[in-house]
Amino acid sequence: MHVQAQVFRNTQFSGHCWTWDCSSRPIRVPLLTKHHRQLRLQWAREHRDWTTDEWKRVAWSYESLFLIHYFDGRVRVRRLPGEQLLPSYTAGHTQAGGADIILGGTFSWAALLPVVVVQQTMKAENYLNIITDQLHPYMALVFPNGNGIFQQDNAPCHKVRIVLEWFEEHTDEFHLMFWPPNSPDLNPMERIWDVMERQLRDQTPPCPNISILRHRCLDIWCNLSPVKYQKLVASMSRRVAAVLKSKEGATRY
DSSP states (O other): OOOOOOEEESOOOSSGGGGGGGOOOOOOOOOOOHHHHHHHHHHHHHHTTOOHHHHTTEEEEEEEEEESSOOOSOEEEOOOTTOTTSGGGOOOOOGGGSSEEEEEEEEOSSOEEEEEEEOSSOOHHHHHHHIIIIIHHHHHHHOTTSOEEEOOOOOGGGSSHHHHHHHHHTTTTEEEOOOOSSOGGGOTHHHHHHHHHHHHHHSSSOOOSHHHHHHHHHHHHHTOOHHHHHHHHHTHHHHHHHHHHTTTSOOOO
16 A cells, blocks of 8 residues: 655644654754853843833844755654655755855844845954944944944954954944843844745745855845834843743743
């Protein structure tokens, strides 16, 4: 008898004969040391009383990797013994996901900054060129009163002396936000990358090359709804409350 493959995601099968499908994958959360937890709690306490109007003054930034071939490992199949290599039960992939691009994005309540395609491993000199040529005029345009705040994570190229000195020299125009280590769950930029990743996976046909991948990523970014990223800014008070409630640990964000 031929048994047709049945593919399902995160679905518990209603029958005792498929009990292994009732298991759950561990939720991926940032790896937090005791020191990280203390810094997250400190950050949350400093911002617990911030209103949405105050969060509107922040420009959020983050980088993300996008692959031509994406497979998250969560798709499961039911098959008979010996059928594991049949085309109906396999998912093709390339080594390390194939070609990829790294995007650097920045947004605030008011506007998106044009996304940056990072051509190589980000070094301090490259990052300094980006914040000088793109971030600086963006902050001046969006926050003309000099009350803007820029958020960046703790990547090595962000902490180099020449970069920190540049920010120090421009404190009369905008300020740099202290950011707790290993805290992508507190950064609403992470959710925008998730939205873009889902939209890329839903597009057909799949990206055949790096040029098409780049074009699709830029198109999705340019067409992001202001309602989407403004809702993310409005979520910041809830994110802070989640840190305080979790006693410095991981949050559902």
